[in-house]
Each structure stands twice: as C-alpha cells, then as structure tokens.
Amino acid sequence: MIAHPPAHCCTVGFKHEGVTVGEDVMIGKTATYITPSPNSSPSTFQRPGILVIPDVMGHKPTAIRLLADQFATHGYFVVVLDPFQGDPCELNRPKGFDMQAWIRGGDGRPSKEVGSVE
Numbered sequence: 001m002i003a004h005p006p007a008h009c010c011t012v013g014f015k016h017e018g019v020t021v022g023e024d025v026m027i028g029k030t031a032t033y034i035t036p037s038p039n040s041s042p043s044t045f046q047r048p049g050i051l052v053i054p055d056v057m058g059h060k061p062t063a064i065r066l067l068a069d070q071f072a073t074h075g076y077f078v079v080v081l082d083p084f085q086g087d088p089c090e091l092n093r094p095k096g097f098d099m100q101a102w103i104r105g106g107d108g109r110p111s112k113e114v115g116s117v118e
Contacts, residue, residue, distance in 0.1 A: 006056075006099040016063040022078070031082040033059050035072040049077040058088025
C-alpha cells in the first residue's frame with residue numbers, strides 16, 4: 001500500500017504565509033480561485049493552464065492559493081476548484097473527528113453526488 005487510509009494526520013495543516021493575488025470566481029455552478037499569469041486574462045490567455053484539484057481542505061486555504069500563484073508566475077493560467085461544493089474538511093479538526101463519516105456526508109448531512117463541472 002502506498003498510502004494509509006485517511007486519519008487525523010490528514011486534517012492537520014501547516015500555515016503558509018503570504019498575500020494571494022488571484023480572485024474567487026464562479027465557473028458555472030463551481031466556486032474557483034483563479035490566478036492568471038502576469039499580463040494576461042482568461043479571455044486572452046494562449047498558453048497551457050493548470051487545473052488544481054485540492055486536498056480535503058478545499059480551495060480556500062492560503063497554502064493552496066499561494067501554490068497556484070507560484071505556478072502563475074511561471075506563465076500558467078491556474079484554476080483551483082472547490083470539489084466539495086462549499087463543504088471542505090477544515091484545518092485542524094478536533095481530535096476524534098470522524099473522517100470516514102465526513103466522506104460519507106456525516107453530521108446528519110445527506111451524501112452528495114458530485115457531477116461534472118459546468
């Protein structure tokens with residue numbers, strides 16, 4: 001086995017510091033963070049882009065946004081998706097947090113089926 005099953009260690013974060021330069025936008029019904037390369041915009045961009053699908057913490061933590069901003073400095077248009085539809089597993093959950101229940105849509109929430117990005 002390459003990786004262990006999800007556990008408490010998966011929800012403990014490290015705080016990256018910096019100022020993000022991208023912006024939050026909706027692409028269809030999906031929340032995203034986009035960060036174009038310097039001197040470009042989505043309508044004029046002609047180079048390859050990078051689609052970032054974040055870990056369980058979602059697309060809002062500064063760390064994933066700073067990573068996207070760094071890719072953009074190398075000439076890429078970067079899109080970070082919110083694959084959890086506004087329900088990420090937040091950083092530093094309390095001890096005893098049931099990751100498997102969250103995956104199944106726990107805490108009384110119905111399970112969500114995630115379709116294609118529109």
